[in-house]
Amino acid sequence: MTEKANIGVVGLAVMGSNLARNLASREGNRVAIYNRSVEKTNQLTADHPEANFIASESIDDFVASLSKPRTAIIMVQAGTGTDAVISQLTERFEKGDIIVDGGNALYTDTIRREKEVSAKGIHFVGAGISGGEEGALKGPSIMPGGTKAAYASLGPILETIAAVAEGEPCVTHIGSDGAGHFVKMIHNGIEYADMQLIAEAYDMLRQAGGFSPDEIADIFSEWNKGELESYLIEITAEVLRQKDSKTGEPLVDVILDAAGSKGTGVWTVQTALDLGAPVSGIAEAVFARSLSAQHAQRAGKPELPAANQVWAVEDKPAFVEAVRRALYASKIIAYAQGFDAIRAGAKEFNWEINLGEVAKIWRGGCIIRAQFLNRITDAYRKDEKLLSLLFDDYFVAAIAGTIASWREIVAMAALTGVPSPAFASSLSYYDGLRAKRLPAALVQGQRDFFGAHTYKRIDAEGSYHTLWSGDRSEIKTD
Numbered sequence: 285m286t287e288k289a290n291i292g293v294v295g296l297a298v299m300g301s302n303l304a305r306n307l308a309s310r311e312g313n314r315v316a317i318y319n320r321s322v323e324k325t326n327q328l329t330a331d332h333p334e335a336n337f338i339a340s341e342s343i344d345d346f347v348a349s350l351s352k353p354r355t356a357i358i359m360v361q362a363g364t365g366t367d368a369v370i371s372q373l374t375e376r377f378e379k380g381d382i383i384v385d386g387g388n389a390l391y392t393d394t395i396r397r398e399k400e401v402s403a404k405g406i407h408f409v410g411a412g413i414s415g416g417e418e419g420a421l422k423g424p425s426i427m428p429g430g431t432k433a434a435y436a437s438l439g440p441i442l443e444t445i446a447a448v449a450e451g452e453p454c455v456t457h458i459g460s461d462g463a464g465h466f467v468k469m470i471h472n473g474i475e476y477a478d479m480q481l482i483a484e485a486y487d488m489l490r491q492a493g494g495f496s497p498d499e500i501a502d503i504f505s506e507w508n509k510g511e512l513e514s515y516l517i518e519i520t521a522e523v524l525r526q527k528d529s530k531t532g533e534p535l536v537d538v539i540l541d542a543a544g545s546k547g548t549g550v551w552t553v554q555t556a557l558d559l560g561a562p563v564s565g566i567a568e569a570v571f572a573r574s575l576s577a578q579h580a581q582r583a584g585k586p587e588l589p590a591a592n593q594v595w596a597v598e599d600k601p602a603f604v605e606a607v608r609r610a611l612y613a614s615k616i617i618a619y620a621q622g623f624d625a626i627r628a629g630a631k632e633f634n635w636e637i638n639l640g641e642v643a644k645i646w647r648g649g650c651i652i653r654a655q656f657l658n659r660i661t662d663a664y665r666k667d668e669k670l671l672s673l674l675f676d677d678y679f680v681a682a683i684a685g686t687i688a689s690w691r692e693i694v695a696m697a698a699l700t701g702v703p704s705p706a707f708a709s710s711l712s713y714y715d716g717l718r719a720k721r722l723p724a725a726l727v728q729g730q731r732d733f734f735g736a737h738t739y740k741r742i743d744a745e746g747s748y749h750t751l752w753s754g755d756r757s758e759i760k761t762d
């Protein structure tokens with residue numbers, strides 16, 4: 285009898301087949317593969333005869349081809365398909381076996397599934413996997429949740445396929461049940477913000493600086509050598525250099541300006557609203573995609589009153605540097621807000637998430653990988669309980685070095701009518717965070733006026749209400 289597989293993959297669309305190939309390429313792994321329609325399985329084995337696969341045409345054969353504890357990674361489109369495969373596997377798996385969901389599942393679904401599956405003694409691990417098709421094949425960043433016991437068995441396998449950053453695999457046990465998918469969701473939220481910020485920087489360079497897409501590509505390539513070094517900056521330069529094969533125009537000018545989404549950014553914002561975590565940069569990025577997609581409305585009235593000023597850039601190198609600084613500062617805010625949201629989620633769901641470890645496994649493989657994640661790792665290593673990334677010495681200095689340019693760029697964009705929702709909201713968040721007093725005191729007064737919602741005082745304990753429609757004296761309510 286042939287040797288059994290130590291791991292299996294169900295779902296062989298591009299992410300699943302690439303992950304299966306990645307697994308099979310690592311020493312010591314034998315990979316069981318199964319797809320609902322057998323054509324995909326046949327295609328994969330035909331294209332990669334060298335791969336150490338055991339292909340099955342039925343779920344029964346797939347399960348039988350796995351050594352114990354059986355471990356199967358589900359790579360199907362998140363949603364009902366995932367539930368269907370989970371129930372097929374739980375019917376056949378035994379106590380101690382491990383089901384991994386490697387899709388972009390909503391963390392609350394993962395919490396529910398973990399409860400249901402673990403009630404049968406089977407481990408369920410919701411694992412966020414980032415890096416797109418290439419990452420799945422060559423080394424993604426992996427964010428597994430589930431129990432420590434499941435990770436003890438699964439972790440060493442995942443470590444063989446994860447990206448490596450500074451000698452360390454980009455995978456760690458994030459926390460119990462839905463913690464892995466929660467962190468992947470926030471990763472995607474940061475991804476949205478990062479992409480929107482880069483897009484706004486591009487827009488300013490193009491509209492105000494008058495640079496061509498090729499010139500902006502060169503600017504981004506240059507930026508990619510410094511503190512902004514990241515995968516997203518790198519690929520942006522490539523996108524901007526691309527010419528349309530039909531017209532010869534820059535591809536970016538031919539692509540319809542309506543951004544799509546699959547939902548993880550929306551989930552991040554919905555979740556953050558529930559948690560009271562102000563992820564304003566991420567929210568603006570999600571809304572910017574929504575506005576872009578409202579083509580009919582945007583075309584509805586072309587001649588709306590416009591800007592008061594023209595952005596006349598005289599010193600182009602200085603302008604480019606100011607945009608770079610503003611982008612860097614806004615990007616720091618996006619990460620700071622994302623990490624805050626993870627902390628808020630961890631508190632709500634009783635997950636012990638080590639933020640420094642999260643930053644560490646985002647240094648390689650994932651879409652938001654960036655050089656400055658090393659600095660985030662250092663910040664949390666120095667102080668695990670850091671109240672905000674923005675309070676770490678490195679980031680205090682980084683913002684200090686950008687603040688003048690950041691304000692100037694946001695102000696100029698506003699004066700000249702270049703939409704910059706993510707830049708502007710990031711700066712406002714920063715100013716809100718550092719303000720000694722916020723006008724929230726007035727909001728409390730208003731709430732008390734019309735709804736007797738009460739307010740607290742700065743100089744005494746308890747809640748108070750002013751008798752607004754009476755003699756306007758103050759009463760203590762508790």
Ligand code: 6PG
Nearest residue numbers: 414415416472545546547548651
């Ligand atoms: C990743 C990506 C990946 C996917 C997003 C895209 O980390 O590899 O985030 O998960 O590309 O889902 O999301 P939108 O389609 O919503 O932009």
